[in-house]
Amino acid sequence: MLKQVEGSIAVAEAIALCRPEVVCAYPITPQTHIVEGVGALVKKGELENCEFINVESEFAALSVAIGASAAGARAYTATASQGLLYMAEAVYNAGGLGLPIVMTIGNRAIGAPINIWNDHTDAMSMKDAGWIQLFAETNQEGVDLHIQAFRLAEELSCPVMVCIDGFILTHAYERVDIPTQEEVDAFLPPYDPVQVLDPADPYSIGAMVGPEAFTEVRYLAHEKQRQALQLIPEIAEVFKDVFGRASGGLIHPYRTEDAETIVIALGSVNGTIKEVVDEMRDDGMRVGSVSICSFRPFPLAELKETLIGARNVIVLEKSLAPGLGGVVASNVRMALREAPLPVYTVIAGLGGRPITVASIARVIKGAEKGELPDVQFLDLDEEVVAQEVGRAAETRRSGPTAENILKTLGAVSAGRH
Amino acid sequence: MSKESALQRVKFYQTGTHTVGNRLMDEDSRTVQASMDRSNAITSGHRACQGCGEALGARYALDAAMRAAKGQLVAVNATGCLEVFTTPYPETSWQIPWLHSLFGNAPAVATGVAAAMRRKGRNDVKVVAQGGDGGTTDIGFGCLSGMFERNDDVLYICYDNEAYMNTGVQRSSATPPTARTATTPALGDAPGNVFGTGKNLPLIAMAHNIPYVATASVADLHDLEAKITTAMDISGSRYIHIMVPCPLGWGSAPHDTIRLARLAVESGLFPLFEAEHGEVTQSNKIRRKVPVEEYLRPQRRFAHLFRKGHEDTERLAALQRMADVNIKRFNLLAERESP
Structure with a gap:
């Protein structure tokens, strides 16, 4: 019903x-x-x-x-x-x-x-x-x-x-x-x-x-x-x-046939990604996406089959392995060990940060131009990070990082009003 | 025992302590252990140390529980000595359905088993959860308190040997003051465990207003079995705390296990009582009160109290006061003192 x-x-x-x-x-x-x-x-x-x-x-x-x-x-x-x-x-x-x-x-x-x-x-x-x-x-x-x-x-x-x-x-x-x-x-x-x-x-x-x-x-x-x-x-x-409806399975490829760049993600963000794929396809770009439904077991063979033929693979993931980069991306690379492809890690949506159509499109274009770093934090506020790193370098007792960043952001937004 | 039972019948030589004395008693008064019809829930061949109080306590308790449950019993076990020495893969000493999950969750697992049995219409199947003092008073305490406050239909049995014996004798919140353990070494000005720490789990259980709480000892088999039987006839959360000496951890002779358990009771350090819905209903009277020293001296974990020329009289007196407080609080001598 x-x-x-x-x-x-x-x-x-x-x-x-x-x-x-x-x-x-x-x-x-x-x-x-x-x-x-x-x-x-x-x-x-x-x-x-x-x-x-x-x-x-x-x-x-x-x-x-x-x-x-x-x-x-x-x-x-x-x-x-x-x-x-x-x-x-x-x-x-x-x-x-x-x-x-x-x-x-x-x-x-x-x-x-x-x-x-x-x-x-x-x-x-x-x-x-x-x-x-x-x-x-x-x-x-x-x-x-x-x-x-x-x-x-x-x-x-x-x-x-x-x-x-x-x-x-x-x-x-x-x-x-x-x-x-x-x-x-x-x-x-x-x-x-x-x-x-x-x-x-x-x-x-x-x-x-x-x-x-x-x-x-x-x-x-x-x-x-x-x-x-x-x-x-x-x-x-x-x-x-x-x-009477398709649900579940291992992976959901979306417009991946002949795709040069494929974005891989887990969960609800695939809705936004598909929207980007549609827009870019309308503009003649060969873009597709894969939603991984089963992360464990990890569908190595199915992913390999889907990704082969692409030129760029972007893993957009809402998780971070500090000191390494991506969790999902590491798994995806395992699927591609017989057909090596560049796999870009994009850490996105941490702690609820919105993942926008514009940001995803920017990432895809960056990958196609070969300008994407190995690991990227989507929409990272580099200014705030630099400020905090600078402050911590100046003072030994620099205090709690999270609270410092909130203070900085508060000052910035107060200045704007 | 029904003929369809999957249990192996015990041999005559396995009928246990006090067999001879029991045979002189009325059949109804004999212990479960003395009967060849006992279930032998934990069969021989396990790997407990010689003189293990826990192995004895568990066998008495579970055979009595099995009789009360007419063979329809499931046991859940916390990680610890009892779990380890009964189940070195692929062998098991358990002749009853038995589940071990983790160190700190036996009460919650038992709640789940009981809930499933109720939903399966198996109201005849009773559930016992069990753990050592570490698994009960420390790491499993949260789950135990939850099980108590929900009044889940489980009998929880704590086999208290007063330290983490399985990992090599470390202090638990059931370790008595002055006792030497690997983490309260007999070093410094006040060797051993400190005063003013630890918790009394039977009293905490009573504070949950559960239907039945009792303490028991491997020195009094009839009493232990009677308390298990009483507990098994009650629905809701029930708690029985059994003192089980550990020769390895206590530094005592294996043949002294029963004697030490009895001295703990007779000194007043381990009072035996029953409580219903938070009120003490009965306490076992001490027949022959002994000074705490008589209980402490045979145990190497208290040896530093009795060094020649350096007797720790002050802390011995403090331990005696603990026993005296128990005697007063639980009315352990009342019958003799009243005119």
């Missing part, structure tokens, strides 16, 4: 349609509306047979989900930013135990400095925790990916993170087609666990493993992700058959 609805509420309704049996809630902006939404559906009786548990931390939220999943229940929670870091130990644990928990990340920056706005630093911090990581481009895809996530998680017995951009998606009111219960039931069979705590068939889960078997256990976790490379497109195909 078509609805004009907030992204978080649409996700909450999608979660309810998947009939989770245990949902753990702990508030953190910008994810909070999702668990509030699920909680309301439980309280109203619209989501039946579900334990909605208000816990005392994100660490507990995922830990409750771990217990519930190991006991054979379909378990769900949601978090963001600091919350994901706070539960980090449990994130790796759920991955290591192979428990098919589904968790939404309302992507948000990580402090310090504290910042509630969108970027992908949170998800990237957990990219190697053994979870499948799917990134939604739109709220419609956010809804659809969650429904696919439960099926994917349970078929593989592997946890899945569905990442939706904080505020940009979670708080945006958009038209979303919410499927019916019948459709979801037809697509998503009841959870049939591969391992379960059962007094009739007792075994130990989470035993101590030494050097004699640890590598094999880790290898199988890697192998499972490789299986997911097959399964993700298959599930997306089935989804299309049942629901």
